[in-house]
Amino acid sequence: MRNSKRDNNCLRDIELIPNFNPYAEGSCLVKYGNTHVICTASVEEKLPTWLKGQNQGWITAEYAMLPRSAQTRIPRESKKPSGRTQEIQRLIGRSLRSVVDLNLLKDISICVDCDVIQADGGTRVASITGGFVALYLAIQKLISEKRIKNNPIKEFVAAVSCDIYNGEAILDVDYEEDSNSQVDMNFVMTESGKFVEIQGTAEGEPFDESQLQEMLSLSKEGIKQIILKQKQALGIK
Numbered sequence: 175m176r177n178s179k180r181d182n183n184c185l186r187d188i189e190l191i192p193n194f195n196p197y198a199e200g201s202c203l204v205k206y207g208n209t210h211v212i213c214t215a216s217v218e219e220k221l222p223t224w225l226k227g228q229n230q231g232w233i234t235a236e237y238a239m240l241p242r243s244a245q246t247r248i249p250r251e252s253k254k255p256s257g258r259t260q261e262i263q264r265l266i267g268r269s270l271r272s273v274v275d276l277n278l279l280k281d282i283s284i285c286v287d288c289d290v291i292q293a294d295g296g297t298r299v300a301s302i303t304g305g306f307v308a309l310y311l312a313i314q315k316l317i318s319e320k321r322i323k324n325n326p327i328k329e330f331v332a333a334v335s336c337d338i339y340n341g342e343a344i345l346d347v348d349y350e351e352d353s354n355s356q357v358d359m360n361f362v363m364t365e366s367g368k369f370v371e372i373q374g375t376a377e378g379e380p381f382d383e384s385q386l387q388e389m390l391s392l393s394k395e396g397i398k399q400i401i402l403k404q405k406q407a408l409g410i411k
Contacts, residue, residue: 176339177350178207183392185334185346185399190307190407199284200312202407204304207348208294213304215312218283231279231326233309235266237301239290262298263288265371269302269331269362270309272370278326284312295349299333299360306331307404330365332400336389338381343388345396357381361393365401 176182186207195201200215221232237259241247251259266288286309288301309327316322337347338357352358356378362370374386405411 176344177354178348180344182342182344183395185396186348188303188400188403190304190403192307192311192407198308198312199315200308200310202304202307202311204300204307206294206296206300206303206346208292209290209296209300209348210292211297211300211304212287212289212291213301213308214287214289215305215308216285216287217312217316218285219281221281221283229280230276231282231284232276233267233271233274233279233284233286235263235270235286235288235301235305237263237266237288237290237298239293239297243290243293262301265298265362265373266301266305269333269370270305273306273328273331273364274309274313275326275328278322278324280322282316282322284309293349295347295352296335299335299362302331302333302362303400303404307407310404310408330401330404331362331370332397332404333360333362334393334396334400335360336393336396338385338389343385343392345392357385357389359389359393361390361397363394363397367394 189205191203194203195214198214199217202213204211239248286305288305290297335347336345336359337355339351339355357376359374
């Protein structure tokens with residue numbers, strides 16, 4: 175039996191609230207159960223130095239956990255981000271760039287900030303899912319203002335966690351389950367079923383191919399449901 179009492183193939187209650195921040199070009203408050211993340215997309219007409227003159231745009235991400243987003247206070251990363259933070263924000267950036275034609279964002283940079291206000295497992299996957307909604311809204315604003323002509327988004331992208339817990343594959347784990355799992359995995363996938371990234375680690379005994387396939391199957395179905403929620407939040411049928 176799962177800690178959450180959910181069936182193994184059940185997601186937490188997932189909610190996406192678009193336009194949460196009135197100042198950002200695009201924003202979304204994403205909730206994966208008790209994990210809550212504010213995602214904001216900010217548009218700037220400037221590029222990193224190494225991209226100048228290449229006739230394309232750029233999408234990057236920053237990630238942070240607020241001091242009391244967890245059960246004990248997390249010190250602010252006022253100087254250099256920790257290794258974990260850098261890993262997660264690079265993952266978010268890669269995931270968002272994977273579904274965008276950067277050539278259609280010429281000389282425009284979009285930074286997606288993902289700030290965890292409450293953490294209960296799965297903050298990185300929630301950030302990717304909510305970050306995409308914020309990015310989508312920011313790009314729609316650019317189109318409406320005629321700052322770009324064509325929509326550079328090629329397809330939707332979302333993410334979910336899947337673990338082996340008490341010998342069984344379970345979808346969308348909370349902190350208690352994740353802390354006691356034997357295998358920890360995160361899947362990032364596009365709407366067409368393509369993989370952006372798979373992160374997996376055996377916390378105890380190594381896992382076999384059949385367990386990997388079971389986690390993959392659960393995650394694919396979970397991401398389909400999450401993308402449907404993204405579309406509903408954006409008013410897309």
